[in-house]
Amino acid sequence: MSSLFSKDFWTRNETLVAGVIVLFCIIATLSDPQFLSVTTLSDLLRASIVIGILAVGAMLVLVSGGIDVSFTAIAVFAMYSASVLALAIWPDMPWPLIFAISICVGAALGAINGVFIAVFGLPTLIVTLGTLSMFRGFLLTFIGSQRISALPPEMRDFSRGVIARGTTEAGSFYSFPWALVALIAVILLTWFILHKTMLGRSIYAIGGSLESARRLGINVKGTQFFVYVYVGALAGLAGIIHGSVGRMADPFSLVGLELSVIAAVVLGGARLIGGYGTLTGTLLGVALIVIVQNSLIVVGIPTTWQSVTIGLLILIGTGVPAYRAKRAAARAG
Amino acid sequence: MSDVSPDAFIDLAGITKRYAGVTALDGVDFTVNHGEAVCLAGENGSGKSTLIKIISGVEQATEGTIRIGGDAQPVLNPRISAAAGVMVIFQDFSLFPNLTIYENIAFSTQLTGGKRLFERGKARKVAQEALDRVGVKIDLDARVEDLPVAHKQLVAICRALASKARLIIMDEPTTALTEKEVSALLGIIRRLKEDGVAVIFVSHxxxxxxxxxxxxxxxxxxxxxxxxxxxxxxxxxxxxxxxxRDVAEARPSPVIADAQTLMSVRDLSKDGSFDNINFELMSGEVLGITGLLGSGRTSLAKALFGLIAPDQGTITVDGNPVPIGDPVAASHARIGYVPEDRLTEGLFLSQSIVRNVAIGRLDEHTSSAGFLNMGGLVAEAADWLKRLKVKAPDIEAPVQSLSGGNQQRVALARWLSRTPRVLILNGPSVGVDVGSKADIHDIIRELANEGIGIIVISDDLPELLATCHRILVMREGKITDELAGGVATEEKLAHSLAS
Incomplete structure (x- = not known):
C-alpha cells in the first residue's frame, strides 16, 4: 500500500481523478449551494449502479489483457429475454429468480465470447465486436423488438424497495434503492477474486505477460474463459437492474453505452495493454463520468458539451500520466 | 550407464533429436553434477536450444536416455522436469512487469501448491527467503517494471530458487548487463554453487x-x-x-593521414543526459563511444540522429549545419542510425526482409506521379542483402524468422542502401553469435575503407578494440577520456570506464 506521502501516490490516476471530482464539486457548490446535498448524492449513486457493475466487468477484461465491447449487448439481451420468459411462463415469478435467469443468460453469452477468445485464441476486440452485433441482431430478430412496460410485478417491487428515503431540510426528496446493494456485492466479490484468489492473481499475471504466464504453467485458457463468463454474468445482472429500475424492458437501450463504460475504466487507471487496473480507480472513473453526465448543467456547461467534456477528461486523465511515463523513460535512457 | 558418477544431477546419454528429417542433435552426451556450473556454447543453430528444451521437458528426444538424480526418466515433460528442480531463466526473464517482486518470486510456488486462495503473507516470506539466499536487498513491494535489468534477472533467479531449483539454466545471462553487474551476478552464482545448485550457462x-x-x-x-x-x-x-574456423579479429587499418573532417559536434548538451560534447569524425574513421549504462552514451547516440532534441549545440556534416533534434533532417544529411534494440526500434519484425530494406529507399523509387516502382526497389534491396551475406531462405520471409546476426545485417542493409556519409551503430552486435559478430566487424571495417564515417556505441570492449580508430569514454554525461584504438588494451579501457 502506498502511503499518502509517497511520490507514487500523487502520480497515480486514482489521485488525479479524485482531484478532478473534488474540484468539480467545489465549483458546483459555489455556483449552486444546493449541489452538496443528500439528494445529489442519491441521484448520482442511483445513476452509478448499472454503469458501475458494467465497469467492474470491463475492468476485469482490461486487466486480463483483452477488451470487451459486447457487454452492453449481453446486458440488454439477458434483461429482455429474462423479462419475456417470465411474462410468458410465470408472470408472478419472484424477482430473485428473474435475476438469476438474466445472470445465467449473460454468463452463457459471455461463454460464447470465452470460447472464441480462450479456445480459438482470436483477438478479443474482433470477437466482441462481432458478438456485439450478433447478440443485438439476434435479440431484435428472434426475441422481440417491442418495448415492454408491463413488466412482471415482482420486478417493479424490487425497484420500489429502498434502504432509506426521506426529504432534506431544503425540501428535496432522496432515496437509496436496494439495487445499490447489488453494486456493493459485485465490488466485494470482485475484490475478493482479484486479490485473494490465485485465479485473480492469474488474471493480473496473464495481462502482464501472456507468454510468461504460459511458461509458468498458469491455466491461461481457463482463466480467460472465466473472465468472459464472469463479465457476461455481471452484464446480465446490470441489465436486469437497468430494466427493473427503469420499469421498462427496452431492447434498444444500453447498447452504445460500452464506450462510456470503457472510458470510465481507463480514466481510473486501467491500461489497454493489460495488467493494470484497480477497483478504486474504476469506481472513481465511474463517479467522474456519472457526475459529468448528470451534473454538468449545474456549473453552467450545456449538456450538449457532455461528450466533449468526457473526451477531454480521457485525453487529460490518461494522457498526462502516459506523457509523464514517456518523459521518465526518456530520461532513464 | 554404469559409469554415471554419483555426483551427477542430470545425465543425458546419446541424445538425438530429429525434426522432420533435420537432425538437430546427434548422439550428444551431457552431464551436470550437483553444484557445478557448465558453459554450453554454440552458435545459433548448433542445437544448444534444442538440448535445453529436452532437459526442460519442452521437447522429447528421439533417441537416448535421460537420468535426473540417478532415476531414468523415460518421458520428460515440463512438469516432471520442474518438479525435479530444473528451472530455465529465459533471456526475457518471463516476469510479470505489473506485479510486485514478491509475487513474481512466489507465483509458481503458490501455483504448484494447488491452493485456490492467494496467501500474501506466505508469498512474502518465500520471496524474502529467496532474496536472502542470493544476498540481495530489494524492496519486496516494488513493481518489476520499475527495476533495472540486473534486478529483474535477480528476481528471475530468486523465483527459480523459491521453486526449489536444483539446476538453473540461464539463457544469455550477461547480454544486457554492464561489467559491474556481471561480476555481481558471478558472485551470486558462486553462492548458489556452494548450496549445491547446478547452473548451465547458454551464451554467446x-x-x-x-x-x-x-x-x-x-x-x-x-x-x-x-x-x-x-x-x-x-x-x-x-x-x-x-x-x-579461426575467427581472426584484425585491428582496424589506419585512417588515411589527410582524411577530411566529415562530422563535427560542438557543445552538444542535454540537461540530465549529456553535457558539452565535442568531437570530430573523419571520413573513413571508426569512432567508438563507450561508457557504463546511464553514462549518457545511448542518449548521445540518439541525439546525433535527432531522436532526442539536445538543449544546445551544433552538428555539421561536410561543413553544413544539420538541424538538431530532427531525424528527418539528419537522414537528409545522410546520417544513418542503427538502434541498439533492433527488435523494437529498428525493424518491422513481421514484414518481409526485402520490405525492411526497401523502406529506406521509398522516395528514390517513386515516380513523379507518386507511384512506387516495385521492381527496381526489390532488385536493389536484394542486391544489398547479397552484399551483406544475409542468410535467408527467401527474401519474402518475415524478418523475425532470421537469426540475430542476420537481423542486424538487414538493419544495416537498410541504411547502406541510402549511401550514408555517417553511420551510427548502437550496440552493433548485441545478441549476435560469435561468427556473425566477426562478420559484422568485417563489414564495419570495409565500410570505413569506403570512406564512410562510423560511430560505434558499445560497452563490448573487445568489439571497440577490434573496430575503432579512436575511442571516447563517457561518464556522467561527459567525455572523460580519449584513447587511440591502435594502442589501447582491454584493461586500460576497463580502467578508464570504471575510474
Missing part, C-alpha cells in the same frame, strides 16, 4: 562466465565437438570450436 558472450564455470561443452551442427575443464578454454579456442 562466454569469456565472462568462464571464471565461475567448471566445465565447457561446445556444440556445433548438433554434435558435441569439445568438452573439458573451463580452465582449458579461452575466448579464442572457444570461438574456434564454435565456428570450426
Amino acid at each position: 558472450k562466454l569469456a565472462e562466465v568462464l571464471e565461475v564455470s567448471e566445465k565447457v561443452v561446445v556444440l556445433r551442427n548438433g554434435k558435441k565437438v569439445a568438452e573439458g575443464p573451463a580452465s582449458e578454454f579461452d575466448t579464442k579456442s572457444l570461438t574456434r570450436h564454435m565456428t570450426g
Whole structure:
C-alpha cells in the first residue's frame, strides 16, 4: 500500500481523478449551494449502479489483457429475454429468480465470447465486436423488438424497495434503492477474486505477460474463459437492474453505452495493454463520468458539451500520466 | 550407464533429436553434477536450444536416455522436469512487469501448491527467503517494471530458487548487463554453487562466465565437438570450436593521414543526459563511444540522429549545419542510425526482409506521379542483402524468422542502401553469435575503407578494440577520456570506464 506521502501516490490516476471530482464539486457548490446535498448524492449513486457493475466487468477484461465491447449487448439481451420468459411462463415469478435467469443468460453469452477468445485464441476486440452485433441482431430478430412496460410485478417491487428515503431540510426528496446493494456485492466479490484468489492473481499475471504466464504453467485458457463468463454474468445482472429500475424492458437501450463504460475504466487507471487496473480507480472513473453526465448543467456547461467534456477528461486523465511515463523513460535512457 | 558418477544431477546419454528429417542433435552426451556450473556454447543453430528444451521437458528426444538424480526418466515433460528442480531463466526473464517482486518470486510456488486462495503473507516470506539466499536487498513491494535489468534477472533467479531449483539454466545471462553487474551476478552464482545448485550457462558472450564455470561443452551442427575443464578454454579456442574456423579479429587499418573532417559536434548538451560534447569524425574513421549504462552514451547516440532534441549545440556534416533534434533532417544529411534494440526500434519484425530494406529507399523509387516502382526497389534491396551475406531462405520471409546476426545485417542493409556519409551503430552486435559478430566487424571495417564515417556505441570492449580508430569514454554525461584504438588494451579501457 502506498502511503499518502509517497511520490507514487500523487502520480497515480486514482489521485488525479479524485482531484478532478473534488474540484468539480467545489465549483458546483459555489455556483449552486444546493449541489452538496443528500439528494445529489442519491441521484448520482442511483445513476452509478448499472454503469458501475458494467465497469467492474470491463475492468476485469482490461486487466486480463483483452477488451470487451459486447457487454452492453449481453446486458440488454439477458434483461429482455429474462423479462419475456417470465411474462410468458410465470408472470408472478419472484424477482430473485428473474435475476438469476438474466445472470445465467449473460454468463452463457459471455461463454460464447470465452470460447472464441480462450479456445480459438482470436483477438478479443474482433470477437466482441462481432458478438456485439450478433447478440443485438439476434435479440431484435428472434426475441422481440417491442418495448415492454408491463413488466412482471415482482420486478417493479424490487425497484420500489429502498434502504432509506426521506426529504432534506431544503425540501428535496432522496432515496437509496436496494439495487445499490447489488453494486456493493459485485465490488466485494470482485475484490475478493482479484486479490485473494490465485485465479485473480492469474488474471493480473496473464495481462502482464501472456507468454510468461504460459511458461509458468498458469491455466491461461481457463482463466480467460472465466473472465468472459464472469463479465457476461455481471452484464446480465446490470441489465436486469437497468430494466427493473427503469420499469421498462427496452431492447434498444444500453447498447452504445460500452464506450462510456470503457472510458470510465481507463480514466481510473486501467491500461489497454493489460495488467493494470484497480477497483478504486474504476469506481472513481465511474463517479467522474456519472457526475459529468448528470451534473454538468449545474456549473453552467450545456449538456450538449457532455461528450466533449468526457473526451477531454480521457485525453487529460490518461494522457498526462502516459506523457509523464514517456518523459521518465526518456530520461532513464 | 554404469559409469554415471554419483555426483551427477542430470545425465543425458546419446541424445538425438530429429525434426522432420533435420537432425538437430546427434548422439550428444551431457552431464551436470550437483553444484557445478557448465558453459554450453554454440552458435545459433548448433542445437544448444534444442538440448535445453529436452532437459526442460519442452521437447522429447528421439533417441537416448535421460537420468535426473540417478532415476531414468523415460518421458520428460515440463512438469516432471520442474518438479525435479530444473528451472530455465529465459533471456526475457518471463516476469510479470505489473506485479510486485514478491509475487513474481512466489507465483509458481503458490501455483504448484494447488491452493485456490492467494496467501500474501506466505508469498512474502518465500520471496524474502529467496532474496536472502542470493544476498540481495530489494524492496519486496516494488513493481518489476520499475527495476533495472540486473534486478529483474535477480528476481528471475530468486523465483527459480523459491521453486526449489536444483539446476538453473540461464539463457544469455550477461547480454544486457554492464561489467559491474556481471561480476555481481558471478558472485551470486558462486553462492548458489556452494548450496549445491547446478547452473548451465547458454551464451554467446562466454569469456565472462568462464571464471565461475567448471566445465565447457561446445556444440556445433548438433554434435558435441569439445568438452573439458573451463580452465582449458579461452575466448579464442572457444570461438574456434564454435565456428570450426579461426575467427581472426584484425585491428582496424589506419585512417588515411589527410582524411577530411566529415562530422563535427560542438557543445552538444542535454540537461540530465549529456553535457558539452565535442568531437570530430573523419571520413573513413571508426569512432567508438563507450561508457557504463546511464553514462549518457545511448542518449548521445540518439541525439546525433535527432531522436532526442539536445538543449544546445551544433552538428555539421561536410561543413553544413544539420538541424538538431530532427531525424528527418539528419537522414537528409545522410546520417544513418542503427538502434541498439533492433527488435523494437529498428525493424518491422513481421514484414518481409526485402520490405525492411526497401523502406529506406521509398522516395528514390517513386515516380513523379507518386507511384512506387516495385521492381527496381526489390532488385536493389536484394542486391544489398547479397552484399551483406544475409542468410535467408527467401527474401519474402518475415524478418523475425532470421537469426540475430542476420537481423542486424538487414538493419544495416537498410541504411547502406541510402549511401550514408555517417553511420551510427548502437550496440552493433548485441545478441549476435560469435561468427556473425566477426562478420559484422568485417563489414564495419570495409565500410570505413569506403570512406564512410562510423560511430560505434558499445560497452563490448573487445568489439571497440577490434573496430575503432579512436575511442571516447563517457561518464556522467561527459567525455572523460580519449584513447587511440591502435594502442589501447582491454584493461586500460576497463580502467578508464570504471575510474
